[in-house]
Amino acid sequence: MNFLRLPALTLVGFILIGISAPQAADMHVIGADPAADADHVIVVDEQGQVHAEEHGDGHESSGGLPQFNPSSYPSQIFWLVVVFSVMYFFFSRRTLPEISGVIENRHQHIQSDLDSAEKLRQEAETVHKAYDEALDKARTKASDLFAEVEREIKEKSAAQFQAFLERSSKEVKSAEAKIEKAKSEAFEEMSTVAAEVAAKAAEKIIGVSTDLQKAKSIIDALHKNNKKAA
Amino acid sequence: MADPIHQFVIEPIIPLSIGGYDLSFTNSALWMTIAAGLSLTFLTSAMKRKALVPGRAQIFAEMIYQFVAGMIRENIGPKGREYFPLVFTVFVIVLMGNMLGMIPYSFTFTSHIIVTGILALLIFLLVVGIGIYRHGLHFFSLFIPPGVPAPMLLVLVPIELLSFLVRPITLSVRLFANMMAGHIVLKVFAGFSTAMLGMGGIGMVLGFIPAAFNVALISLELLIAFLQAYVFALLTCIYLKDTIEIHH
Numbered sequence: 001m002n003f004l005r006l007p008a009l010t011l012v013g014f015i016l017i018g019i020s021a022p023q024a025a026d027m028h029v030i031g032a033d034p035a036a037d038a039d040h041v042i043v044v045d046e047q048g049q050v051h052a053e054e055h056g057d058g059h060e061s062s063g064g065l066p067q068f069n070p071s072s073y074p075s076q077i078f079w080l081v082v083v084f085s086v087m088y089f090f091f092s093r094r095t096l097p098e099i100s101g102v103i104e105n106r107h108q109h110i111q112s113d114l115d116s117a118e119k120l121r122q123e124a125e126t127v128h129k130a131y132d133e134a135l136d137k138a139r140t141k142a143s144d145l146f147a148e149v150e151r152e153i154k155e156k157s158a159a160q161f162q163a164f165l166e167r168s169s170k171e172v173k174s175a176e177a178k179i180e181k182a183k184s185e186a187f188e189e190m191s192t193v194a195a196e197v198a199a200k201a202a203e204k205i206i207g208v209s210t211d212l213q214k215a216k217s218i219i220d221a222l223h224k225n226n227k228k229a230a
Numbered sequence: 231m232a233d234p235i236h237q238f239v240i241e242p243i244i245p246l247s248i249g250g251y252d253l254s255f256t257n258s259a260l261w262m263t264i265a266a267g268l269s270l271t272f273l274t275s276a277m278k279r280k281a282l283v284p285g286r287a288q289i290f291a292e293m294i295y296q297f298v299a300g301m302i303r304e305n306i307g308p309k310g311r312e313y314f315p316l317v318f319t320v321f322v323i324v325l326m327g328n329m330l331g332m333i334p335y336s337f338t339f340t341s342h343i344i345v346t347g348i349l350a351l352l353i354f355l356l357v358v359g360i361g362i363y364r365h366g367l368h369f370f371s372l373f374i375p376p377g378v379p380a381p382m383l384l385v386l387v388p389i390e391l392l393s394f395l396v397r398p399i400t401l402s403v404r405l406f407a408n409m410m411a412g413h414i415v416l417k418v419f420a421g422f423s424t425a426m427l428g429m430g431g432i433g434m435v436l437g438f439i440p441a442a443f444n445v446a447l448i449s450l451e452l453l454i455a456f457l458q459a460y461v462f463a464l465l466t467c468i469y470l471k472d473t474i475e476i477h478h
Contacts, residue, residue, distance in 0.1 A: 065235060066342075067410065072240040072258075073344045074251045079259035080345050083266045087323060092315035095273045099295045102280050102288075109282060 191219045234417035238341055238410065257337040258345070265326035265339075294322070298463065305467035309474045316356070317470070320349060321463035328409060328455035332448065340458075341409035343402060350402035353466050360473040372476055401465055408458050412451045419444045 066072070195215035202210050242254035273294075276287035284292060298318045302310040310317075324340055331338025339345050361369040373390040374383060419440045426437035 065410075066238040066240055067406070068343070069240075071252065072256065072342075075242075075246075075253050075256050076240070076258055076339070076342060076344050077348055078251075078253045079255070079262050080339075080348055083259075083262040084319065084323060084349075087266045087270065088315060088319045090270050091273075091319050091322070095270070095277065096295070096315055096318060098277045098280070099273075099292060102277065102284075103292060103295070105280075106282055 187223070191223055192216060195219045234414045234421065237337070237413060237417060240342075258339045258342065261327070261330055261337045261339050262323075265323060265330055268330075269322050269326050301460075301464060301467055305464065306471045306474060310467065310470065313467075313470050317463055317466055320353070320466050321459055324349070324405065324462045325456065325459035328459055329452075331409065331413065332452060332455060338409050338413055340405055341413060343406045346402035346406040347398070349462075350398040353401070353469055354398040357469050357473055364473060365476060369472075369476065372472055397465075397469060401462065401469075405458050405462055408454055412447075412454055416444060416447055416451060419447060 195212060195218070198219065199210040199212055199215045202208060202215075240256045240258055242252075242256050243260060244255035246253045246255055272287070273291050276291035279285070279288065281288060295318075298321055299314065302314055302317055306313065327338060327340035327345075330336055331341065358369075361372070373387050373394065375386055375390065378386055422440040423437050423444070426433040426440070429437075
């Protein structure tokens with residue numbers, strides 16, 4: 001901050017430097033006494049200015065550059081200092097901080113936008129990764145389940161097939177036994193019938209009543225013989 | 231033919247005398263005031279909205295800011311920020327002076343050696359003042375080129391010293407001479423044109439040739455007006471660099 005005040009101070013210094021030279025020249029032209037009291041100096045000076053201006057005009061028409069006419073220097077220096085100071089003051093206090101604030105603000109805004117975009121991108125990436133993982137897991141789980149179900153079905157069907165086999169063979173066996181039994185019963189009945197028929201026949205033909213039991217045993221024996229022959 | 235020098239004459243508008251000094255508000259002061267008023271008004275109104283997405287005026291204001299900021303960053307370095315208001319003010323006042331001078335019937339205050347001289351002297355004294363304040367006597371090692379054998383220093387130190395002391399003169403004369411010469415040339419060509427047209431006959435046709443030249447010269451002068459403001463601010467940066475760091 002110390003240095004910010006320096007330009008203004010330096011310029012004030014210039015006023016004094018710049019003004020002293022032409023002032024001395026003017027005084028020399030009109031021969032004013034520097035030791036005169038204040039009122040007197042001002043009066044003399046006003047005359048001096050008129051003098052100087054006339055002198056300057058004459059000089060210009062004779063071809064000299066107005067730039068090298070020192071009578072205008074104090075005014076130019078003074079107004080340059082005033083204008084420069086005002087501009088410096090306003091620029092350093094208001095305009096420049098304002099512009100830099102806006103630019104800084106924009107810069108931060110863009111940076112934060114970029115940052116949040118980057119964060120969102122990373123978030124999306126994580127989500128995508130998690131999604132991929134979940135998908136993979138689901139896929140393996142599905143294939144596991146599928147294999148499990150297949151295995152179960154196979155087991156079940158094998159068991160059922162086994163059970164069916166057992167049951168069917170049992171049924172076949174019992175059916176066979178039943179048939180066998182029916183067969184033997186049928187034979188039994190047949191021999192009884194044969195014995196009765198034989199007894200009846202013998203009664204009719206030779207008129208003897210026969211013992212049924214005897215006849216039956218004879219039939220059985222015959223049957224056994226037949227079987228042996230067969 | 232109009233006097234090409236007449237455009238540089240200082241004419242008082244409001245006579246003013248303070249403490250025996252003629253501090254009249256002149257045409258030069260008027261155009262300085264216009265320059266300050268225009269630049270301040272423009273920059274303030276352009277930055278009024280402080281928009282995140284700038285409009286045309288704000289872009290222009292920010293462009294000038296970034297232009298000067300870039301100049302300081304490249305030529306002084308990051309430490310040059312403290313000189314930003316100074317360089318900015320110097321650049322704007324010179325640029326406005328040069329550019330406003332291109333308006334017909336206006337006054338170019340940068341075509342006066344006393345104005346450019348005061349600006350140059352301000353920069354020169356700032357460099358010396360801040361340099362000595364910061365670096366003490368070490369500041370004067372600026373005049374001793376590094377890696378030079380001792381006998382050569384007898385020759386080189388005076389040269390370095392002279393080139394340092396001549397800085398405010400070259401800085402001010404460059405701007406003043408450019409502005410003055412350009413405006414004189416413009417005026418002379420315009421004078422040719424009016425003189426030839428006044429002759430009548432073939433002059434009525436030939437009189438347009440210097441006018442056409444003037445059109446080209448005005449665009450050249452506009453370029454010079456900007457370029458000289460840029461050069462002035464650039465050299466200001468380069469000179470101010472000596473207060474930040476001294477080469478060894």
